[in-house]
Amino acid sequence: MLKYRLRGKRVEELVEYAQAGFKEAIDLIIEKYYPMVVKISSRYFASWAEQEDVIQNGLVGLIKAIFYYDSSKSSFTSFAWRSVESEIKSFLTYMNRKKNRMLSDAVKVESMEKEEDDSPFEMPDASRDIAQSALSDIILEKVLENLNELEKNIFLRWLDGYSYKEIAEEFRVSSKKVDNTVQKVKRMISELG
Numbered sequence: 001m002l003k004y005r006l007r008g009k010r011v012e013e014l015v016e017y018a019q020a021g022f023k024e025a026i027d028l029i030i031e032k033y034y035p036m037v038v039k040i041s042s043r044y045f046a047s048w049a050e051q052e053d054v055i056q057n058g059l060v061g062l063i064k065a066i067f068y069y070d071s072s073k074s075s076f077t078s079f080a081w082r083s084v085e086s087e088i089k090s091f092l093t094y095m096n097r098k099k100n101r102m103l104s105d106a107v108k109v110e111s112m113e114k115e116e117d118d119s120p121f122e123m124p125d126a127s128r129d130i131a132q133s134a135l136s137d138i139i140l141e142k143v144l145e146n147l148n149e150l151e152k153n154i155f156l157r158w159l160d161g162y163s164y165k166e167i168a169e170e171f172r173v174s175s176k177k178v179d180n181t182v183q184k185v186k187r188m189i190s191e192l193g
Helices: 002-006 011-019 023-040 051-068 076-110 126-145 150-160 166-173 175-192
Strands: none
Touching: 002 023, 011 023, 011 051, 011 076, 023 051, 023 076, 023 175, 051 076, 076 150, 126 150, 126 175, 150 166, 150 175
């Protein structure tokens, strides 16, 4: 019954109810903004990612927008749009990085060097490369587990080669926050390594 009483509320009011923990308000916001998520998702294409996965990540961005929204800074619609778009970009960047890593690992295994003395081709020490790659993945997972969503996004953008300024503008934080996050991650990696 609460869902029907909430239907007539403005979206900013629904967000307040959602932030207070009312699942019905979250459901109504998702219902209302689902077409927007699909529209944003349709702007992004990756042959190695299913469109449903892109939409799902867009919905994650919408849910984050619900909980991080501050009415004193912007309208909910524009905040949600940026959040959905950011989440989709993060997902595609992550998937692209994963795909590129698999491709580069495949190239490493396939590359063979011919010795100068005409001995037969030899496989490089692939087990060491695989172990190193696995160790890197484990360290990255451990680091990401200990970061909040904003810090994860900042760090992943930094890994992709974005400048502190670009990252700060995208996430609406100071360059100092970006630097602090990167330094925090470096400390964590040195402690794990």
